[in-house]
Amino acid sequence: MGRALRAAAVASAAALVALAVSPSVAQSAAPPRVDLRVLVVDDGGPATAAIISELDGAGTPYTTVNLAAAGRPVITPAFLSDTVSGRPRAKYQSVVLPNDNPFGAGSAEMAALAAYETTFGIRQVDAYTYAQPSVGLNYAQTGGYIGQLDGMQGQVTAQGAAGDFGYLKGAVPFEDNDQYQSESYGYLATPLAAQAAGAAFTPLVDAPIPGSAERGVLVGQYTHDGRSELVIPFVYNQYQQQFRLLARGIVEWMTQGIHLGADRNYFEVQVDDVFLADDRWNPGLNCTPGDVDCPIGTGEDTDPIRMTAADAAYATQWSKAHGFTLDFVFNGGGSEDWKADHDTTTDPLVDQLVADKNTYRWVNHTYLHPFLGCVQDVSVVPWRCETTASGATSWVSKADITAAVKDNRTWAASHGLSLNNQELVTGEHSGLKVLPQQPADNPNLATALNGLGVKYLASDNSREPDQRQVGPAVTVPRFPMNVFYNAGTAQEETDEYNWIYTNLAQGGSGACATSGNSTCLIAPLDPATGYASYIVPLEARIDLGHVLGNNPRPHFIHQSNLAEDRIAYPVLERVLGDYAALFAANTPTENLRTADIATELQRRAAWSSAWKGGKVTAYRIGDTVTVSAPSGVQVDATVPAGTRQAQLLGSTAFGTAYAGRLSGWTQPGLLQGAVTLTLPAAAVPAALSAAPHSPVKVAAPVGKLPVPKGVAKAVPAGPGDRNRR
Numbered sequence: 001m002g003r004a005l006r007a008a009a010v011a012s013a014a015a016l017v018a019l020a021v022s023p024s025v026a027q028s029a030a031p032p033r034v035d036l037r038v039l040v041v042d043d044g045g046p047a048t049a050a051i052i053s054e055l056d057g058a059g060t061p062y063t064t065v066n067l068a069a070a071g072r073p074v075i076t077p078a079f080l081s082d083t084v085s086g087r088p089r090a091k092y093q094s095v096v097l098p099n100d101n102p103f104g105a106g107s108a109e110m111a112a113l114a115a116y117e118t119t120f121g122i123r124q125v126d127a128y129t130y131a132q133p134s135v136g137l138n139y140a141q142t143g144g145y146i147g148q149l150d151g152m153q154g155q156v157t158a159q160g161a162a163g164d165f166g167y168l169k170g171a172v173p174f175e176d177n178d179q180y181q182s183e184s185y186g187y188l189a190t191p192l193a194a195q196a197a198g199a200a201f202t203p204l205v206d207a208p209i210p211g212s213a214e215r216g217v218l219v220g221q222y223t224h225d226g227r228s229e230l231v232i233p234f235v236y237n238q239y240q241q242q243f244r245l246l247a248r249g250i251v252e253w254m255t256q257g258i259h260l261g262a263d264r265n266y267f268e269v270q271v272d273d274v275f276l277a278d279d280r281w282n283p284g285l286n287c288t289p290g291d292v293d294c295p296i297g298t299g300e301d302t303d304p305i306r307m308t309a310a311d312a313a314y315a316t317q318w319s320k321a322h323g324f325t326l327d328f329v330f331n332g333g334g335s336e337d338w339k340a341d342h343d344t345t346t347d348p349l350v351d352q353l354v355a356d357k358n359t360y361r362w363v364n365h366t367y368l369h370p371f372l373g374c375v376q377d378v379s380v381v382p383w384r385c386e387t388t389a390s391g392a393t394s395w396v397s398k399a400d401i402t403a404a405v406k407d408n409r410t411w412a413a414s415h416g417l418s419l420n421n422q423e424l425v426t427g428e429h430s431g432l433k434v435l436p437q438q439p440a441d442n443p444n445l446a447t448a449l450n451g452l453g454v455k456y457l458a459s460d461n462s463r464e465p466d467q468r469q470v471g472p473a474v475t476v477p478r479f480p481m482n483v484f485y486n487a488g489t490a491q492e493e494t495d496e497y498n499w500i501y502t503n504l505a506q507g508g509s510g511a512c513a514t515s516g517n518s519t520c521l522i523a524p525l526d527p528a529t530g531y532a533s534y535i536v537p538l539e540a541r542i543d544l545g546h547v548l549g550n551n552p553r554p555h556f557i558h559q560s561n562l563a564e565d566r567i568a569y570p571v572l573e574r575v576l577g578d579y580a581a582l583f584a585a586n587t588p589t590e591n592l593r594t595a596d597i598a599t600e601l602q603r604r605a606a607w608s609s610a611w612k613g614g615k616v617t618a619y620r621i622g623d624t625v626t627v628s629a630p631s632g633v634q635v636d637a638t639v640p641a642g643t644r645q646a647q648l649l650g651s652t653a654f655g656t657a658y659a660g661r662l663s664g665w666t667q668p669g670l671l672q673g674a675v676t677l678t679l680p681a682a683a684v685p686a687a688l689s690a691a692p693h694s695p696v697k698v699a700a701p702v703g704k705l706p707v708p709k710g711v712a713k714a715v716p717a718g719p720g721d722r723n724r725r
Contacts, residue, residue: 019620028688031621031622031721032087032089032090032679033087033089033090033621034090034120034122034619034620035089035091035092035470035618035619036061036255036259036260036619037061037063037618038055038062038092038096038254039065039080039094039096039257040055040064040096041064041065041095041096041098042064042065042067042098043065043068043099043102044066044068045098045127045235045707046235046237046238046707046711047128047232047236047237048096048098048235049237049238050236050238050243051247051250052064053094053232053238054247054248054263054550055251056608058251058261058262058551059260059261059262059265059607059608059611060251060259060260060261060325061260061261061612061616061638062677063092067098067393067590068104074109075112075113076108076109076112077104077112079091079112079252080112080113081116081119081120081247081586084379087621088120088642090120092122092674093122093255093256093258093259093620094122094123094254094255095113095116095117095122095123095124095125096124096125096127097113097124097126097127098127099126099128099129100126100134100229100231111587113292114227116392117227117228118225118226118598123191123229123230123253123255124228124230124254124632125229125250125253125254126230126232126487127232128232128236128705129231129232129705130502131144131187131233133188134650135222135229135231135233136187136200136201136220136222136224136231136462137217138178138189138191138192139189139199139237140142140188140189140216140233143189143209143212143214144187144188144190144209144216145187145189145209145210145211145216146187147172148184149185149207149234149709150182150183150184151173151174152173152176152184152207153171153172153173153178153208154171154172154173154174154205154206154207155170155202155205155206155207155215156168156172156207157203157204157205159202159204159652160203160204160205160219161583163204164204164249164252164257165204165219165249165559166584166586166660167203167248167249167584167586167587167659167660168245168582168583169463169582169583171351171581171582172205172207172242172246173241173242174217174240174241174550175240175241177541178382181708181709182708182710182711183240183710183711184234184235184236184242184332184710184711185707185711186235186236187216188207188210188215188216188217188218189209190209190214190217190300191203191214191220195224196224198224198225199223199224199225200222200224201217201220201222201223202220203219203220204219204220204249204253205220205246206220207558214649217231217233218232218233218234219246219250221253225675230254235705235706235707235708236684236711238378238608239380240711241541241546244545244549245548245582247263247644248263248659251263252638252661256267257623257640257661257683258638258639258640258681258685259637259638259639260378260616260618260627260635260637260638261607261636262549262636262637262638262658262663263291263635263638263659264552264590264658264659264663265451265548265583265588265589265590266547266550266551266553266589266591267324267547267575267579267591268552268554268590268591268593268597269325269327269481269553269554269555269557269572270326270327270328270329270363270425270478270555270557271327271328271329271557271561271562271568272329272425272557272558273331273334273365273559273560274307274328274329274331274334274353274365275333275334275338275347275353276306276331276334276369276559277306277334278306278485278486279301279486280301280303280305280488280492281492281495282410283492283495283496285298286499286509288486288552289301289302290304291486291632292376292378292381293381293382293716295382296379296380296381304652305486305487305488305560305563305565305648306334306338306349306350306560306563307559307560307562308349309348309349309351309352310348311351312356313352313356314566315359316352318569319359320359322576324572324591325359325360325361325591326361327361327363327554327593327594328353328360328362329358329363329364329458330362330412330417331365331366331367331368331369331407331416331427332367332407332411332412332563332642333411335347335411336706337368348605354415354416356659357390357416357417357418359628361593362412362419363423363586363594364405364408364412364419364421364423364425365408365425365427366404366405366408366424366427367403367408367411368404368407368408369428370396370400370404370427370429370430371396371427371430372396372400372404372426372430372442372445373385373431373432373433373434373438373441374393374394374395374438374442375395375396383437384437385437385438393438393617395442395444395445396431396442396444398447398448398451401431401442401445401448401658402448402451405424405448406452409421410695415438416631418429418579420593421454421632422453422454422455422456422595423455423456423594423595424452424456424457424458424473425457425458426457429463431445432445432457432459432460432718433464434463434556442472445470445471445635446470449471449473450471450472453472454472455472455473455474455598456476456595456597456598457473457474457475457476458475458476458478458556458594459475459476459477459478460478460480461477461478461480461617462479463478463555464477467540467598467601467605469569470657474602475600476554476594477553477563478553478556479543479553479554479555480556481539481543481555481556481557481568481571482497482535482538482542482662483535483539483557483561483567483568483571484496485557485558485559488560488561488564488567489564489567490531490532490565490567491527491531493535493567494525494527494535497525497531498525498527501519501520502521502524503520503522503523503667506524508520508523508524514591519536520620525712531570532570536570536571539571539572540571540575540578543555543571543575544606552590552597552600554597570677576589578721582661586658586660587659587660591668602634603665605610605638606632606634607629607632607633607635610630610633615630616628616629616635621688622684623680623681623684624678624679625637625675625676625677625678625679626675626677627674627676627677628673628674628675633667634665634667635665635666635675635721636663636665637664637666638655638661638662638663639654639662639683640662640679640680640683641657641661641662641680641683642662642679642680643655643662643677643678643680643683644677644678645669645675645677645678646677646678647669647670648669648670649673651678652669
């Protein structure tokens with residue numbers, strides 16, 4: 001791995017023999033057909049896995065060649081190209097290699113790839129390669145840097161900002177999450193001062209070389225011998241922020257801004273239990289009186305957490321100031337209970353929120369937040385499902401489920417709240433299966449949803465990350481934020497956090513030591529400062545990772561987190577602030593409501609199934625992109641600004657603007673069997689060279705590229721999500 005590639009100067013006649021399709025391309029005046037599919041040569045390393053993950057998430061078709069697989073396809077001219085209806089066809093619009101040449105000295109496969117790229121103007125990504133003259137860089141050993149990049153501050157260059165990385169504001173910070181572990185590694189070097197004849201190197205992202213006034217390349221374009229490579233001399237995994245920031249630009253560069261699939265950044269926050277009062281964590285008992293986690297006989301919570309009118313006014317002010325819409329997931333019966341408890345006919349919280357009702361989106365959370373699964377036996381901890389005399393599970397009835405939803409709709413109508421009655425969030429996501437106590441959905445849930453007209457049902461992403469069908473509805477998995485429902489103050493949050501995430505010897509529950517998805521804190525957090533110094537930055541980093549992952553799933557917190565110390569806001573502000581510091585104005589976060597999120601997930605699933613099942617045909621010929629997909633499957637694409645969709649008569653605008661491109665879902669127009677997109681003339685990629693090309697010869701391998709332990713791990717260690725209600 002990490003072998004160098006050099007072009008040899010030989011006769012053009014020999015070059016035409018080296019690639020079977022060269023004569024037809026060279027002699028044909030018509031532009032070739034280029035299929036919209038990426039070829040990924042995979043060595044099993046984290047860098048190629050990261051790029052595959054980006055393609056998968058965006059819905060960009062690709063083919064992998066696993067270098068370690070027995071009987072893998074051999075990359076030959078016939079594997080790469082052929083002729084369709086007399087027109088030369090490039091089967092892949094771009095090539096991803098684990099490094100600049102993973103095949104070995106004198107490789108016929110690398111020669112075939114190089115000739116193919118030259119002939120059709122195909123770009124190559126070197127996912128992780130050495131800094132060396134064969135990729136247009138000086139050796140990092142001479143005046144550069146080799147080693148850990150944790151905490152390094154990368155920067156998009158002027159050339160990168162003017163091109164495919166222009167969606168970034170400039171900074172590309174490298175994570176440094178664990179002081180005891182190397183998380184990133186690479187080579188910083190400068191471009192060769194004297195490039196080979198006709199060659200050029202353009203830095204797109206760089207960073208200061210430690211101990212030097214020079215800047216070293218992190219991402220750069222190396223153009224040579226009629227080919228173009230994206231050189232990346234550092235290693236990364238799919239979850240690291242530095243890769244997530246650059247992933248979009250890598251794909252846009254390799255596909256020249258024309259590809260199937262799309263990548264957007266989403267951030268949507270739902271606030272559950274609005275109008276209810278949430279039970280409060282008890283530091284002495286290490287549980288929540290009134291909830292099912294406290295021992296029998298503990299008693300009820302006498303001091304629940306509930307927003308005030310002042311908290312509601314602040315929420316409105318905050319939302320407007322940040323230009324961010326919250327979804328209020330509400331229980332109208334909570335207000336009626338509060339009025340009864342306080343012997344009053346008015347509720348200042350309702351009055352304030354109703355006055356500001358247009359600031360938010362409103363989602364039905366049932367009238368009084370009942371558990372809608374099995375009938376719970378809470379005489380034991382943990383609770384269990386009650387059973388009949390015959391041993392069958394006792395289920396909450398269809399009538400009770402229906403009443404819980406309808407009563408809340410009626411309350412909303414009486415207070416002028418606008419709802420989409422197709423959306424529903426049940427209390428604790430109940431009705432859906434809950435392991436280990438309730439391994440199946442309440443069988444009455446689907447029939448109730450059908451009668452209620454519910455099509456979009458919230459679920460807990462930490463339990464069920466995949467969307468699924470429940471009767472007439474599809475689930476919308478939600479990320480639980482690690483800001484606990486039973487904490488109104490920073491000190492309460494920190495105390496409960498310490499109980500969950502410290503071991504027995506340090507006074508915690510010890511559950512962290514046996515959990516499969518979290519780790520223990522090194523030491524308990526300071527109750528006075530731990531929330532701001534540790535929990536907020538960690539939770540914001542986790543949430544921002546979701547935002548940067550092209551993931552439309554919403555996050556959820558609780559009304560208690562907007563009350564008292566208002567502990568949710570520091571996390572939300574950190575996410576929004578960090579995002580604004582990283583991205584240009586043309587790349588805002590998308591804030592969708594539940595129904596739109598469900599639709600997006602459904603479309604993605606259908607699209608993924610279609611292209612992975614070989615049922616999508618897509619290609620570009622000159623300025624025209626043609627995509628055929630199964631009937632009913634919408635097509636997702638990203639194209640340059642100015643692209644239009646051809647209709648039977650005339651054309652229509654395609655997609656919406658995002659990150660300097662147009663992207664969106666579409667389908668064939670009236671009486672059409674395929675989607676046809678017309679690219680603006682200025683955006684049509686031209687072959688890098690139309691002349692016959694030379695074969696290549698390959699230098700000897702220089703050894704395996706290092707991958708530190710922190711990069712090889714899938715996700716950095718840290719406490720997991722826990723928001724139970």
